[in-house]
Amino acid sequence: xxRWTGILLAALVTACTVLIxxxxxxxxxGVIANILYVHVPCAFAAYAGFLTTxxxxxxxxxxxxxxxxxxxxxxxxxxxxxxxxxxxSGPIWAKGTWGQWWVWDPRLTVTLLLWFVYLxxxxxxxxxxxxxxxxxxxxxYGLLGAIVIPLNYxxxxxxxxxxxxxxxxxxxxxxxxxxxxFAASVVTGLTALWHLVLxxxxxxxxxxxxxx
Amino acid sequence: xxxxxxIFWKDVLIEWRSRDRVVAMLLFSLLVVMIxxxxxxxxxxxxxxxxxxxxxxxxxxxxxxxxxxxxFTLELENDALSGLALAPAERGWVxxxxxxxxxxxxxxxxxxxxxxxxxxxxxxxxxxxxxxxGIVLLGSLGLCSVGTLFSxxxxxxxxxxxxxxxxxxxxxxxxxxGSVRATTVLIxxxxxxxxxxxxxxxxxxxxxxxCFLTFDYVLDE
Numbered sequence: 001x002x003r004w005t006g007i008l009l010a011a012l013v014t015a016c017t018v019l020i021x022x023x024x025x026x027x028x029x030g031v032i033a034n035i036l037y038v039h040v041p042c043a044f045a046a047y048a049g050f051l052t053t054x055x056x057x058x059x060x061x062x063x064x065x066x067x068x069x070x071x072x073x074x075x076x077x078x079x080x081x082x083x084x085x086x087x088x089s090g091p092i093w094a095k096g097t098w099g100q101w102w103v104w105d106p107r108l109t110v111t112l113l114l115w116f117v118y119l120x121x122x123x124x125x126x127x128x129x130x131x132x133x134x135x136x137x138x139x140x141y142g143l144l145g146a147i148v149i150p151l152n153y154x155x156x157x158x159x160x161x162x163x164x165x166x167x168x169x170x171x172x173x174x175x176x177x178x179x180x181x182f183a184a185s186v187v188t189g190l191t192a193l194w195h196l197v198l199x200x201x202x203x204x205x206x207x208x209x210x211x212x
Numbered sequence: 213x214x215x216x217x218x219i220f221w222k223d224v225l226i227e228w229r230s231r232d233r234v235v236a237m238l239l240f241s242l243l244v245v246m247i248x249x250x251x252x253x254x255x256x257x258x259x260x261x262x263x264x265x266x267x268x269x270x271x272x273x274x275x276x277x278x279x280x281x282x283x284f285t286l287e288l289e290n291d292a293l294s295g296l297a298l299a300p301a302e303r304g305w306v307x308x309x310x311x312x313x314x315x316x317x318x319x320x321x322x323x324x325x326x327x328x329x330x331x332x333x334x335x336x337x338x339x340x341x342x343x344x345x346g347i348v349l350l351g352s353l354g355l356c357s358v359g360t361l362f363s364x365x366x367x368x369x370x371x372x373x374x375x376x377x378x379x380x381x382x383x384x385x386x387x388x389x390g391s392v393r394a395t396t397v398l399i400x401x402x403x404x405x406x407x408x409x410x411x412x413x414x415x416x417x418x419x420x421x422x423c424f425l426t427f428d429y430v431l432d433e
Binding site: 128147148 | 358362365368369378385419429432
């Protein structure tokens, strides 16, 4: 499974690079607008990772199957990685277009909050002793942390329009020349997430002490 | 449900006899208010009223963290936590009893802090006392629900004093955001705004349901 997701990821990265290299440069923002192909897919991958953590946490609590705990942990770690890339790429784009590194925009603020929630999740795992207790406590926190995810997506609507980020994307809002590389980069981001989650969960499985 | 009421009564009675958490939270939140006097440009005065709702909720959250940290420390003595886990009822009721007790113990400290804020920031809160109490109740309900759950988690981790704020503060942002916005509008206009209250109610209900259902797994050994 890991090998196949790896091959698929390599193919997607190649295709995505070609598509982005041949896509038109934004007339107003210039080449800096190409951060779109990294920034947004990283956000989607982070969302997907955190959502996976929440679902697998719930499944672990119901079934008490360690595989769900391993996937929840791996998805949180990789989700934090993508969320970090999203938070780092955002200010670079912001400096080029808004003229400032950081603006307390609702979506930006809630993304930072989400990052803190899942960093706390990872800290909780490392500060709790006993693998079963760690899994239980982390699952409860992973489940509660999921409440922040819809808050992030609806942040702009909830906090009433005073936002630098655009509204949620709707069909045809990008135009075909940008929509194709954008869609490819999103698919690549999500494939990268699943591949890294599988690799990390597999590593955790191999590190676990054998059942006696 | 009787188990929940029994635990609520036990915690309130222990607090009534010792009064340690209420006094500690009260002094702590008053100290926070005093520190604001030194941290604001020109000190706490009518000119800095605009910051008052935010600062009031910062004081509430810090005081609650202080008190919630102690909520389950008591239960570690003589392994009382195992007794709670063996309570002959759904463990969600144990959670509700503890959360309601925390809410009750927090209330006097919050009332005194609001009074001190009114004095220091030259705010007349008497006209809006009833709706303000409602907003504080809604905010504190969410605060005490996740606070009680993660107090039970943090008490059994390493660095328990650090873990509770780390776990709790990110999850409190929707509650603090809704409460501060509602308090700001209430103090400025005298009316209760709908949207922040909606956010508070939705967050409270979501947190209460998830905490009620998951407390079983936290108390499990």
